[in-house]
Amino acid sequence: MSRVGTRHRRGGSVMAPWRQRLASFLDLSLLGVAVILMVGVVGIGWGWYLHSTHDVVIAGGRVIDPESGTEVVRNIGIDNGRITAISELPMNGRLEIPAKGCIVGPGFIDVDSSVRRKYDQEMALKMGVTTVIDGEVGLVGSQVKGLGRLFVHVALGINESEFRNGQSLASGNITAWITDVSKRLDQGYPVIVWTAPNDGREFGLQLYPLIDLAQRYHAILSIKLPPMTGPADDSKWHQLIELSQGNQAILLVQQLFVHSHIWSHEVLRALGTPSNAPRLYYSFAPYNGRLMRPSDPSYSWIRLPGVRLVSYDTGEPLRLASSRQARWTGSVIAMLTPNSIVEQAMTDSHSFVGSETNWAAEPRPQFTGTFARVPKRWVIDTGKWQWVTVFQKLSYHPAQELSAAIPGLKNKGVLRVGADADLLVIDPKRLDDWATYQHPNQASRGIRHVFVSGQWVVRDGTFNSKVSPGTLLRSNQP
Secondary structure: OOOOOOOEEOOEEOOOHHHHHHHHHHHHHHHHHHHHHHHHHHHHHHHHHHHHEEEEEEEEEEEEEOOOOEEEEEEEEEEOOEEEEEEOOOOEEEEEEEOOOOEEEEOEEEEEEOOOOHHHHHHHHHOOEEEEEEOOOOEOHHHHHOOOOOOOEEEOEEEHHHHOOOOOHHHOOHHHHHHHHHHHHHOOOOEEEEEOOOOHHHHHHHHHHHHHHHHHHOOEEEEEOOOOOOHHHHHHHHHHHHHHOOOOOEEEEEOHHHHHHHHHHHHHHHHOOOOOOOOEEEEEOOOOEEEEOOOOHHHHHHHOOOOEEEEOOOOOEOOOOOOOOOOOOOOEEEEOOOHHHHHHHHOOOOEEEOOOEOOOOOOOOHHHHHHHHHHHHHHHHOOOOOHHHHHHHHHHHHHHHHOOOOHHHOOOOOOOOOOEOOEEEEOOOOOEOOOOOOOOOOOOEOEEEEEEOOEEEEEOOEEOOOOOOOOEOOOOOO
8 A cells, every 4th residue: 555645643643744834833823913912902001001090199189279269079180290180080190199078279379488498398388388489588699509409489589688788879879789680680580579778768769770670570579668667657658559550560568567567457548459559469477466575676666555465475465554665574475466457468459478487587486387377267267268268368369460470370379280280188177277476386287298299298297308399480581
């Protein structure tokens, strides 16, 4: 029998070589297709995951948007320092933060503070401040170089007195002074800090060219008025109101009630409606008292009529001689601002809230409690405001009004897609300002989480110094 043809083998048959090779090829092809399909599915799934997963998700909080006036329960997605999604639907996040029962809103803006040290910024963040306008004494060149890491956003002020060296302008050195200030404004500094003199003539010599500079550069002129102890000082305030009309300068009077005290009613009456002084604002902290030590230049104010005094040591009211020529030599808390003025200022469209202090110069409760104090007193304790009103006053209003001088504020103070992710998560059940005049370094409580540019800088009330997402906010200048 011929052996050509099918090869027989005990127990079965053996496939021809060419068929065997074909079968192997088909098996490998099918395996390759399966692998390719699997890789494709995994790739598509991973791509979808990356696309649909946010850097940070804040889940289930009562989201407050002061721009639209809405308050709804939502989830917030954050990517690359911006808010990228707001939705009722669940979201995936590489970092997910539950916020059920908490308030979520834009970070607060402090228009009068100084946060040049790490500790200053920590205290500001713990009361919900994510942006600071330098309204104290301004920075000199050496301080700018040594500013260090930033945990909050800062709009730096320049100290005009640095270029005067404390000299009067009556000697005719106005041109050189203005030229030096202009050079700093050319570098993008958005705030001029001016400590106004007591002398009426010198007041006018400095004020007029500074307002002209602020208008030309669309800058903020931050003004620290001298103490107003009588009607004669009212002329300075009226000059400010008159010059604020019809120009583009933003005038911001710092610590108004501290310096005007018993004349605050008259000052507010002179200010009138916003149409009378459209770009003249003032800052204040919602406290009645001011700590005064015997070494304080303002210590003589304790002799003024109408100012209630409280002992710094005991907290009890002081009953001094009717002549007010007190022989008291200890520290006192002078109740300069009546409750009626604080209430009026809180609803005034001319006003901003500021912590009004430089911690390095003098520790005060305003510096650690101001921004927690507002929602605690006006929302939680008295019910006079809604949470939306708080964020309109402390976030949205200053951001919008000052953005003409500081463009970086345009996307702050709001909570919408595309806005800067400077956000607060507040526990309303724990919120309180714990600082007192005797213990001014007690941080506020109840501000659970704080995000600056999407970075977690306060976590469960604890400051995180490992990240420094703060930025310097510049003007329109190069």
